Amino acid sequence: MHVGTGRTALFNWLYAKHTGGTFIVRIDDTDDERNAAEFEADILAGLRWLGLDWDEGVGVGGPHGTYRQSDRYERYRQVALELVEREAAYFCFCTPAELAKRREEAAAAGQPPGYDGRCRTIPISEAIARRGSGEASAVRFKMPRPGVTEFDDLVKGKIRIDHEHVDDFVLLRSDGRPTYHLASTTDDVDYEISHVARGEDLLPSTPRHIQLTMALGAKEATYAHLPLILGTDGKRLSKRHGATGVTEYIEAGYLPQAMVNYLSLLGWSPAGDVTIVSLAESIRLFDLESVSTNPAVFDQSKLDWMNGEYIRSLSAVEFVEAARPFVTASMGRELGTDEWERFGRIAPLVQERTKFLTEVGPQVRFLFADELEIDPASWAKVQGDAVEAVLETAVTALGSVDTWDHDHIERSLRTMLEQLGLNARKGLQPLRVAVTGSTVSPPLFESMAILGRDVVLSRLERARQMLISA
């Protein structure tokens, strides 16, 4: 699910929750270029991850069948034919090749490229005869002309479009499949949709949908066209801007709460100067009419920051649960009970310094590694005159600590620093690298405490050997 789709879904959901309405999820799968099953699974996975539950629709059911357009082709066909019967639509015998050619010619001549309506005047009896003889035809909607569609968009305000600029669009393809316009408008009518909130890219199609709805004898929905989400270059957000799929963010270690909060701020803001907003608060304050009219650039650095905020706001237990699959993936194996216990002890320290759940594994792997890998760059960074003395003294000092816990370890190492006349930075970094394998790690004393004396001493000893053999 594209993040833009996610944002649209979120706004629909917030509006439904705010107004006590019904949030319906229906699958628009009239395009058979795409793999419908995959497309649907991806959408539903995105919605579930974001926590946007639906009252009616795919999976949960409701009074209108499967909520999948691909299951309703017969209904759309009937609607199209009925429209032809009532002379609100007509059969068009122009072939796609002809249309393409005319479009090209029109473009070359500087003329508007839309369909010229040449089949509109074919007498119905003739059209039926041609169809009877096997000639392929599509069904086009007869856009009322002259005419104008005016509507009050909840976010854009008054919109007025002259039908002069709206051509007779296809309702039913020559192979009998409906177009998006037919299918979704029919669904909106059949499902008694009161509000349609969608991307601004569909604004120019709205006169079509409204006219179609009227031709169907129904009352049009209230529309709200949401501003588009742009990439950092100001163009519509697409694959080349990086991760644009909601589900990609799951694996990248983002929390759905952060994504939802971030998305909610793309085109909308709660009252006041708040940035971190709970979902409950968003529901309470949300309103389509206060959605901004201008497009928003998707700025990942703000999402990243927000993710860190949400990670830090997790309870200790929640954090462990959220991090668990990432730790397992990072280690490449399932951890044992005692290992999880150790993880639970270090977790609060790690939680404070992580922005993405994917960072957790690398930060704690030193706790579970039999043979610690020492990062070469880190090792190089701590080399100096004092290293050998530090390592040696530390082994002695730590060897005689009577209770192996954070406080005793700290006291012992501070004493060591004094003896050697070193500041903490100089004296502790070599130990950090020796024990955790990197210059970047959770706090050293606690790490040592959790690791246990034996492992710490053997790692320090090993580092000493490395010095000697070097």
Place this chain on the structure above:
RNA sequence: GGCCCCGUCGUCCAGUGGCCUAGGACGCCGGCCUUUCAAGCCGGAAACGCGGGUUCGAAUCCCGUCGGGGCUGCCA
């Protein structure tokens, strides 16, 4: 090209005629704190696209202009 939408710091928002010497957040820069990295704290640079009106007064209203985006398919 035509039609439509939009134009406040780099980015997301606040601002709906005087409270604006334009506010918050992210990012950026500097400092503090500090056992690393983060986090945290303090400070800083940074915007009303432009030109005309209207008005005692305009970021806020009107017009124009420039700029950006969308649509212009038997895609959605």
